[in-house]
């Protein structure tokens with residue numbers, strides 16, 4: 001299956017299937033044109049794929065070997081340099097094409113900066129958006145661009161999608177007021193608990209799009225990301241939430257965003273690769 005805007009990249013190590021037959025379809029978007037502090041997320045998709053080469057495909061605590069699952073990788077989006085909206089259009093068109101060819105597939109987007117999640121949500125039209133992030137991402141515009149990575153949750157809210165955010169520890173007063181006014185639930189990182197997550201997400205309509213901005217983890221775990229913040233969540237906090245979602249909600253799509261880095265084996269990419277394997281394994285093991 002060919003798409004207008006994708007090109008072949010480094011592949012995952014284990015056998016992959018054709019996208020038409022896959023349960024999970026991976027797509028990278030190497031775009032970091034609006035990152036505001038540290039660039040490098042353009043290398044995220046390749047760094048994450050490289051980091052998977054370090055990992056066992058067998059997930060011990062699930063007794064699931066993801067090498068035995070039906071996974072496709074359609075490569076990376078050919079980005080429009082400096083244009084986050086047009087690149088997100090390409091993400092949208094590619095995921096729409098994936099769903100036309102294989103309606104049952106679960107698309108997984110590897111970023112690249114968070115602005116590109118908008119393209120995936122526009123394509124999949126979930127009822128709810130659940131995001132783990134250090135940042136509210138509810139700015140109406142940032143650095144004169146309404147499609148800046150700091151605005152993605154605002155644009156998604158404007159689509160009428162219900163939103164819930166966890167691990168938050170950065171934002172502006174205007175963003176907090178917007179969230180309050182628009183019924184957007186968010187939990188500060190210092191108040192996060194699995195119980196708080198379940199309490200909020202239980203009532204969200206399905207299907208759910210799950211987005212993980214890698215900066216939700218503490219900067220000691222993920223130093224290579226565009227806007228790192230101290231005081232983040234632990235890796236297993238997010239895995240536990242993913243397992244609950246896989247058991248209780250239909251998941252429309254998933255992404256891991258804002259992974260930057262310069263070198264093979266970057267800790268941020270390693271954390272992202274492990275999370276990718278746990279997501280795929282949890283859906284395979286627990287989903288209804």
Ligand SMILES: N=C(N)NCCCCNCCCN
Pocket residue numbers: 036135136137142149150151227
């Ligand atoms: N969603 C995000 N990653 N937001 C980051 C926005 C920019 C925060 N720096 C503001 C610095 C002011 N001195």
Ligand SMILES: [Mn+2]
Pocket residue numbers: 133134135213215216227258
């Ligand atoms: Mn963030």
Ligand SMILES: [Mn+2]
Pocket residue numbers: 114133135137149213
């Ligand atoms: Mn974000």
